[in-house]
Amino acid sequence: MYVTWWIVWGCIQTWVLRHLELNWHEAIIDSLLSNGLLSLACLAAIILYRYYQPGKSNRIYRLVFALSITILYSITFKWIITYLLGADEYYIDFLEKSMPVRSIISLLMLTFLTITNWLLYNIQEQKEKEQRRNDAEQLVKEAELARLRQQLQPHFLFNSLNSISALAGTKPNEARKMIQQLSDFLRGTLKKDDQQTVSLHEEIEHLKLYLEIEKVRFGHRLQVDINVDCDNKDVSLPPLLLQPIVENAIKFGLYDTIDDITISISCHFENNYLQVQIKNPFDSDTQQANEGTGFGLSSVQRRLFLLYARNDLMTTEKKNGQFITSLKIPQIKK
Amino acid sequence: MNKVVIIDDEPLARSIVVEYLQQHPSIEIAAECNDGFQGVKAIMQHKPDLIFLDIQMPKINGFEMLELLDSTPSVIFTTAFDEFAIKAFEANAIDYLLKPFSKERFDLAIQKWNEKKNTSSKKSIQSLLENTTKQPDERNRIVVKNGSDIRIVPMADVMYIEAYDDYVKIFTKDTYYLKKKTMNYYEQVLDSSQFFRTHRSFIINLQELTKIEPLEKNTYVVLLKNGKKIPLSRTGYSKLKETLGV
Numbered sequence: 326m327y328v329t330w331w332i333v334w335g336c337i338q339t340w341v342l343r344h345l346e347l348n349w350h351e352a353i354i355d356s357l358l359s360n361g362l363l364s365l366a367c368l369a370a371i372i373l374y375r376y377y378q379p380g381k382s383n384r385i386y387r388l389v390f391a392l393s394i395t396i397l398y399s400i401t402f403k404w405i406i407t408y409l410l411g412a413d414e415y416y417i418d419f420l421e422k423s424m425p426v427r428s429i430i431s432l433l434m435l436t437f438l439t440i441t442n443w444l445l446y447n448i449q450e451q452k453e454k455e456q457r458r459n460d461a462e463q464l465v466k467e468a469e470l471a472r473l474r475q476q477l478q479p480h481f482l483f484n485s486l487n488s489i490s491a492l493a494g495t496k497p498n499e500a501r502k503m504i505q506q507l508s509d510f511l512r513g514t515l516k517k518d519d520q521q522t523v524s525l526h527e528e529i530e531h532l533k534l535y536l537e538i539e540k541v542r543f544g545h546r547l548q549v550d551i552n553v554d555c556d557n558k559d560v561s562l563p564p565l566l567l568q569p570i571v572e573n574a575i576k577f578g579l580y581d582t583i584d585d586i587t588i589s590i591s592c593h594f595e596n597n598y599l600q601v602q603i604k605n606p607f608d609s610d611t612q613q614a615n616e617g618t619g620f621g622l623s624s625v626q627r628r629l630f631l632l633y634a635r636n637d638l639m640t641t642e643k644k645n646g647q648f649i650t651s652l653k654i655p656q657i658k659k
Numbered sequence: 660m661n662k663v664v665i666i667d668d669e670p671l672a673r674s675i676v677v678e679y680l681q682q683h684p685s686i687e688i689a690a691e692c693n694d695g696f697q698g699v700k701a702i703m704q705h706k707p708d709l710i711f712l713d714i715q716m717p718k719i720n721g722f723e724m725l726e727l728l729d730s731t732p733s734v735i736f737t738t739a740f741d742e743f744a745i746k747a748f749e750a751n752a753i754d755y756l757l758k759p760f761s762k763e764r765f766d767l768a769i770q771k772w773n774e775k776k777n778t779s780s781k782k783s784i785q786s787l788l789e790n791t792t793k794q795p796d797e798r799n800r801i802v803v804k805n806g807s808d809i810r811i812v813p814m815a816d817v818m819y820i821e822a823y824d825d826y827v828k829i830f831t832k833d834t835y836y837l838k839k840k841t842m843n844y845y846e847q848v849l850d851s852s853q854f855f856r857t858h859r860s861f862i863i864n865l866q867e868l869t870k871i872e873p874l875e876k877n878t879y880v881v882l883l884k885n886g887k888k889i890p891l892s893r894t895g896y897s898k899l900k901e902t903l904g905v
Contacts, residue, residue, distance in 0.1 A: 480715065483739035484669065487758035491675035542669050579668075583694050583717045608718075 327364075335360040351416050354409060359402055363431055366398045367438055374442045387443060391435040399428045470631055478572060481538075488542050503541055510534040514565060522561035525592060525599065529553060532567055532590070539575055546579065548587040555592060560599045562654045563632055567601060569621035570650050574605035576621075577648060581607045599654040607648045622650065662689040662705055666698040666724070667713035667737065672758065676711050676737070679765045686769075693717075695724035696809055703807075707732050709772055711756075714738045718811065722788060723802040726838070727809060731784045733776055735768050747787050789844060798850060801829060803836035812836065814853070818867045819889060820845055822860035832885070855902060857881055857895045871899070 335356050342352035370390070379386040403424065410416050485507055492500035513531045529551065536549050571588065578586040589604045622641065629638045629652075638653045663686055667673045673691050680686055689705035692698045694717045702710065710732050714721040721738075725731060736755040738744060748755040754768045801812045812831060821828045822842050828835045846856050856862045863881060870882040871891065879891040881899075891899065 479740040483758050484672070487675065487739065487760075488669065488671040490759035491671040491678070494675070494678050542671065545670060580715065580717050583696065 327368075331360050331364040345419070347416065347419065351410055351413065355406060358406055358409070359427065362398055362402050362405075363434065366394050366431070367435065370394060370435060370438055371442070374439075374446070378446055387439045388436070391432065391439050394435055395428055395432040398431050399424065402427070466631055470628060481572070484542060485538055492541075499541075503538065506534055506538050510538060514568075521564070523564045525553065525555060525560045525562060528562055528564065528567055529590075529592075531565070532571055535568060535571065536588075543575075543579055546585045547575070548585065550587055550589040552589070552591040555594045555599070558594050560592075560594055560654075560656055562599055562601075563628065566625060566628065566652070566654070567603070569625050570603050570652070573621040574603050574648070574650070577607050578605035594656075597656050599652075599656060601652040601654070603650045603652075604647050606646055607643070608646075625652075661686045661709060662707040663687070663709045663711065664690045664692065664698065664701045664705060664707045664732075665711045666692040666695065666701075666716070666721070667711070668693055668716045669713075672713065672737065675759075676765075679762055682762075682766070683769060695719040695721070695727075698724050699727050699804070699809060700807070702728060702732065708776065709733045709735065711735050711737055714741055714744055719802050719809070720797070723797065725784065726788060726840075727802060727804045733772055734784060735772065753783050753787055789841075798848065801836075801838070803829065803838055805836065810836070814849070815864075815866070818864055818883060818885070819887070820854075820862040855895075855899060857889055857891045857899065859892065861889050863889055865902075871896070 338360060339352050339356040342355055343349065347355070373390075403420070406420065407417070485503070489500050489503050489507070492503060510531070513534065533551070540547055540549070567590070571590065574588050578588055584606075586606050590601070592599065592601045594600070622639070626636070626639050630636055633655060638655075640651050642649050642651075663680070665673050665676050665688065667676075677688060677691070680688060686709075689707050690697075690701035692701050696718070698710075698712070701707075712721045712724070712734050714736060715738070716724075719727075721736065722744075725734070734753060736744070736748060736753065737758060737760070738755065739758040745755065745757075754771050756764060756768055799814050801814065801817065803810050803812055812829065816831045818830045818832065820842070821830065823837070825839060826837045827840050827842060827845065829838055842856070842860065842862065845854075845862055849862065853865055854862050855865055855868075863883065867883045867885075868881055869884050872880050872882055872888075874880050877893065879896050880888045881891050882888055
């Protein structure tokens, strides 16, 4: 491409010179030499720009650079061509007259080259910057999602281990069963990838494991009512999305009242959304001052926003002593 | 014979304490309680020498339960995970068992208690209660006792607090409750955007404030919604103006 450019340019110059009453011999030598030198000068400039890009503060260097190469080129050219074709006085006369035009052409070319190079470089840099920013954003998002997902409650873990310890003395079989459930539950929380969704069935099974463990701890007080009505539809949701809500429900249900409690979870499919409702009782007398939804729920809200860019997918309400969390999970058509 | 009461909302967690105690024939289990309310009753009834107390429990936590007691027995805390509480235990040299705990660790706690029970542990419990970092729930409520009746008062219902010898009087719309705490304690614990100390002996709920009135030259009182006048000290006056932005 670069070579073709110079050959074409050389031919044009030869043709122009021929029409300016130079003989073929002189026209060709002149054109070859001037274009050869100029192409070398431009090549030098390209190579230089590859290794050194003047910063924003010294943009003027580019112009200075183009100007000095032009001067260097003009002097070198004149010196060599005088040596080669100095015998012909008509040519020397022509050379003297044409020298300013030649210098200006060379300066224009180098300036053009400089500007093109600068533009290309800037575009390239912009692209890289964009890329880097996207990568960084993606990383932050993934890290945040992972953190939100794996908010394992240390309370839950240690209290479960304590229950196992208690069972181990008197009911070793139940202890073994609980270890099994706890292991399955923990494995479930570790392997999930946020980019993929899981089927509702899988998520509910995981919740059941969690609830079974909580029932061993609070069996005397805790009732769970799960009602899934999705007509065998293939519905899916981000993994471990419901878990913090159920955790929250249990925490408020169990710690805000001293009575027996029922947590109910119901799911149905409507208007291309999976709708989930989780209810727990709470004490309206003591909770009136505490309007916070708790960390668990805000993390769910945040995850839904990161995944779907919407803030209206989770709502909470308090009604008849029940705290109700409702979720809408968009179903992407396959 | 030493009497103990076990207070934990998880039956299995209590059963492990019961099991470990079988090896200590000099200790008799007087009661097992599901929550702090039962705990207070059982402690008043049985006057135990030692209690095993969980922190996270329904309605009122272990610390709040202790605040309700007129006389505190020795306490061994049992808890799963609570870094603030654990720091407080260490600072006040009170023994605590981290769940799940081994028989050896349990025996060690009993042994420590046996060595210490004659020296007073009341002081360390008191300073523990004063210094424990409050859980978010605790900032929003005060647990009080009237006779055998335990009430949880949301902070929003508190109109003002008045110093009363070693106690404070916590005034709500209808009545007041006595609590063995200091004014400094409440000044630190309460949300400073909601409560303001107007005077050495008074903290008011800013929601109840209607007016600042001059009393004499350079002295002021604040007027509450129910018409009650509360003295306002000179430093209180300038601070209050700053807080309200006037």
